[in-house]
Amino acid sequence: MPALTHLDRLEAESIHIFRETVAEADRPVMLYSIGKDSAVMLHLAKKAFFPGPLPFPLLHVDTGWKFRDMYALRDKVAADPAIELLVYKNPEAERMGINPFDHGPVHTDMWKTEGLKQALDKYGFDAAFGGARRDEEKSRAKERIFSFRDRNHRWDPKRQRPELWSLYNVRKAKGESVRVFPISNWTELDVWQYILREKIEIVPLYFAGERPVVERDGLILMVDDDRIPLNGETPQVRRVRFRTLGCYPLTGAVESSACTVEEIVAEMLVTTTSERQGRAIDRDAGAASMEKKKQEGYF
């Protein structure tokens, strides 16, 4: 029997984390954001509980501003009778018509941070799986795999529980919860390798294609529908792809001709910018932006 490869080890660790949560939490849920990390998480979860169905629902905290291709994949995933998908939209944000063009950082705060908290409270979820990785961002490098949140969903970086060996403390009082990150120890490259090895379906936007775009503040934005106000700009068709996916008006594309996972990996190897670089969200409040958002309850 050959020794376990690096990916085998990561897979086994993630499956262990999924099962540990389901064994100890009362009402787990998986945050499903439709991106490649969510796709990998979903695949791992299916493996963890095979041949049974997923013992928890998926939750998509929607903003109404995702790419159309993302909604298409989400609906396809939800069509599987073994999967229960919940979609939650913050009713207040909906009423106020919060959008990324007029409301800046409030958009992320109300739709995503507040929306997530409301959804967790509404359904009484006490453990939520998220697809964050430690290699993504500096404050994530310090977060536990099982990350405790108080009644107000706040993360306190100075009061994190020590996490030794593979022993996870899932205990909490009523109203408190844990965020669980099964792919904490994966890198971006690991994720792509795994997608390739396991033939995992991902949103086509990760692959290069001819797409209508405009360029703003150095970000290449896709004109995915007619809600994007064009101030005299004429969208150009360029061959682009996305390294991460979020709300389309906040997610920058990169010029690329990579049409397969192998080509994406090849491009990654010579790339000179990190994956979150296309995300406007990290820049909101300077260097400590993600850490601050996490303390407030953002995933």
Next chain:
Amino acid sequence: MNAPADVAKWLAEQERKELLRFITCGSVDDGKSTLIGRLLYDTKQIFDDQLSTLEADSRKHGTQGEGIDFALLVDGLSAEREQGITIDVAYRFFASEKRKFIVADTPGHEQYTRNMVTGASTADLAVLLVDARKGVLTQTRRHSYLAQLIGIRHFVVAVTKMDLVDFDQAAFDAITADYRVFAEKIGIAGWTAIPVSGLGGDNVGERSDRMSWYTGPSLLEHLDTVPLDMAADAGKPMRLPVQWVNRPDQSFRGFTGQIASGSVVRSQDIRVLPSGRTTRIERIVTADGDLDKAIAGQSVTVTFTHEVDCSRGDVIAAADAPPEAADQFEATIVWMDEQEMLPGRGYWLKLGTQMVTATVQHPKYEINVNTLEHLAAPTLHLNSIGVATVATDREIVFEPYAVAGGSPNRALGGFILIDKLTNATVAAGMLHFALRRAHNIHRQPLEVSRETHAGLKGQKPAVLWFTGLSGSGKSTIANLVEKRLAARGRHTFLLDGDNVRHGLNRDLGFTEADRIENVRRVGEVARLMADAGLIVLTAFISPFRAERELVRNMLPEGEFIEVFVDTPIEEAERRDTKGLYAKARAGEILNFTGIDSPYEVPDHAEIVIDTTIMSADDAADMIVAELSSRQKV
């Protein structure tokens, strides 16, 4: 390398890479973050946008003037950047041509021992940083000791800031000689010293030509080539702690878990612990098809050829080489909470997938991690380490943590303690050995079950636990109840306090500790009798709530029925049927409940008898009626 064939080849190479997890230990100004930042930079893990952020940050917060401050790359949290220190464990990822690495970056200052132990718990190797100008310090020794304690066998002594001593060989040699003495003293065999400069990158990624006198490998070369015993766990007997039972429908019952050691093979004979029952592996189920064999580290789902009780917390093991189970241990404990350890207090103990209640006794000794002296200590405080006896409320399956010369048994030897009120993880521990061998691993599984015993008698077992002051009427009422049950053809037995003290517990007195042991023994006997299908009545003062709860927890839900015979002390003393109160008042009897020893009134007794308004006969009728309503008779 844009040709698909090249990428495919490259990916295949990536797949074959080994994974090395290591920790870095050093103090605030040893240049640790700088060294890690340099490793990331040298292995091209840093992207342009991160580099530009870094350059901007370096000008704002940096300590290197206009130069790049690599430390800022790894000092993640804003609170840290302000203070210029690392406050928690951070994990970094990088890869070389040969290996993938996960680095646990752990801070070195004294108050954060717990972070170092946390980081070291998953590491194979430790990089100890020693400032070339300062030499081997107390903290170097402390970190070495902690890393060794947690089972690390490979050490690198990275002598940093060589640029500040003009790359002087004598400085390096002196530090090496110093460390050798210490390493020999505590038994560290596998260590290597490397002179480096994080700032200039000397001997970090590539060998430096500024230290031609040094002929060994660079830090990265060493990390790339140090031999790893990846198969150590695979070579041990099979252990599979059960995490979760997968039972999607009646046709499938799979036991899931990550294999801690050895390998699982189809048709293998296995034993489920702690019950000791044996069966055979039927299938090893995965989403990618069944396997013939699975090895340590894999997360699997297995099915058995026979229906055998098995649930979360049990351990599936090789039938011919099972681990031990016990309920009392000697262990090393690292205390990690602001609130000091409370000896005797019940904590949750999590070991593998087992969760039990555990108490820790006063430490046998505390270890001064700087001098390695053993000190007397009444308890353990934040960041202190000691050796103590740990007792669990039921047997747990375990293995000793440390393995002489080998990799530790992390999965079944390491545990955490969790505060029951705050749910905080308050301690980590490593089991040494069982203090009381529990033989039931080899105990014959009982073929005639407690259900069969009860069924033969046509009744449901129960323990009627009478508690109350001396002279309250416990024995009188219990006798009347037993007579009524006997008249109905029920199989019963009455355990009376005074009688038991003449036999089973004749060695016990009336101190607090002896009273606790008295109740524990009676509880065990009552449990055995309930197992035999009897309705057991016990009449003991049993003054402490905790011990009554202990007995309640020994029994299946609903079988323990607490009967509080509520007689005020004045009334009991007025009756004084045995003349004991008079003697106690006269000082002839010490530790007398109600006089100079406390009685803790039950919080939620199933039955309360107020003897000031009810006769003993009426009380007995009421109890029998209550048993009927609980369908016990």
